Amino acid sequence: MPRPVWSGAISFGLVTIPIKVLPATENHSIRFHQYHLEDMARVRTKKMCEIEDREVSNAEIGKGYEVSKDTIVEITDQELAALPLPTAKAIEISAFVPYESIDPIRIGEGYYLQGDGQVAAKPYVLLRKALERSSKAAVAKFAWHGRERLGLLRVQDDVILLHAMKWDDEVRSPESLAPRQVDLDxxxxxxxxxxxxxxxxxxxxxxxxxxxxxxxxxxxxxxxxxxxxxxxxAPAEEASGGKLxxxxxxxxxxxxxxxxxxxxxxxxxxxxxxxxxxxxxxxxxxxxxxxxxxxxxxxxxxxxxxxxxxxxxxxxxxxxx
Incomplete structure (x- = not known):
């Protein structure tokens, strides 16, 4: 089982469920390194300081936002963790909707939610069974990786899953893409x-x-x-038998x-x-x-x-x- 990527709680009404979030998918793609074609030596990316003209370690690197050309505001990890958001430490359920009502284009990465300790067992099973009996999915908000996100909770094989979702303004309109009207029998x-x-x-x-x-x-x-x-x-392609x-x-x-x-x-x-x-x-x-x-x-x-x-x-x- 993979390592948890986040720990916190599910919150709906006055019910709180301590949980751990684990990746639900794996990536089996083969990854390549970059090489110098002339001598097959590794090509690596170095992090350089523009002023000192030297390579810096990860310990010397922080986050900053460029307010203007000459002004950069430093933001620390401690400040990000202390943001006054209820979703910083909890997956806060906002509503329950029919799962079929969610446009699949809005559904992103999937995560398994695991109850964290014995205290989580009863409310975890309660939420799971309530979702199953109502045939509903939960729409929630949570804050990970420097932004608040929209999420969808559903049940699969007795486990609650969390899907990251796109906000309304993150989905482009397809109106201009539809083909002009054509005649079909x-x-x-x-x-x-x-x-x-x-x-x-x-x-x-x-x-x-x-x-x-x-x-x-x-x-x-x-x-x-x-x-x-x-x-x-590559295997030879089969003859198409002429144009249709x-x-x-x-x-x-x-x-x-x-x-x-x-x-x-x-x-x-x-x-x-x-x-x-x-x-x-x-x-x-x-x-x-x-x-x-x-x-x-x-x-x-x-x-x-x-x-x-x-x-x-x-x-x-x-x-x-």
Whole structure:
């Protein structure tokens, strides 16, 4: 379980629930360093003082706001923590609304809320059950990272989740983006609905298309270059069979393709394996990190036979996982 990112309380009415906030998602993207192409040396960012013309440490760096060109106001962490906001130490619930009434474009990062100690157990379960029974979500305000934010509390698998939300003025209007009015036949709309039904599924979980193919391909690329091999080639694209005549033709062909992929009528949909456990992803990430350490040496000169053999074993284990 990850470390808490914030500790405080949930407040609604006169009820207070001590909680810890934990990230609900993970990022498995592969990260790169910057290198000088000529000699493959690391390129690093230095924090320099403009007046003294020297690098400064994090301990010497503070926050400041530029009021004017010649005036900067220093703001300390202690002053930020002491701001007179009720939401500085509490997630303050303002109202309860139907979850379906929230525009998804306003919903951001998700966090798990964990009761902090035995004193939190009863009011935590009380709020969770009340949200479930009422079929409502709670709209709240909280202050993190130098700003007050809007939040949404909902229930999933007996745990209360907090989603950061956008304020009204942070969502741009889409009015100018809508296409001009076009003529559509009912038959075209019906065929589009047919296509949607043929591609419908009850859940994203376990679907073979709900996987990160980019990261897997990137891992293969890194492994190949670490062994001094040529990068894998992209598979040849299937022939399109010529240009589609019109929109209706495109819809009809799409429906036939979707139904064929799901077993004819769609009633006998393909059953997919469940997604790999997080532990497997973490193990793959560790293997990728180990390969990064050899990538620099592989670019400068060929690896020895012993190192190449070890890298091949590592790659074989990763692909077999």
């Amino acid at each position: 009912d038959s075209e709309i019906d065929e589009a609905v047919h296509l949607i039904e043929s591609m419908a599924t009850d859940s994203i979980a376990g679907q073979e298309w709900a996987t990160d193919r980019y990261t897997a391909a990137l891992e293969d690329l890194i492994a190949a270059k670490a062994e001094g091999k040529e990068p894998p080639e 005549v019109d929109l209706m033709s495109a819809l009809e062909q799409s429906v036939r393709k979707a139904e064929a992929a799901r077993g004819g009528s769609g009633e006998d949909a393909t059953v997919h394996d469940l997604p790999k456990k997080r532990g497997a992803k973490k193990a793959a990430a560790k293997k990728t990190t180990a390969k990064r350490a050899t990538a620099k040496r592989a670019t400068a000169k060929k690896a020895t036979t012993k190192k190449t053999s070890a890298a091949r074993k590592t790659t074989a284990k990763k692909r077999g996982a």
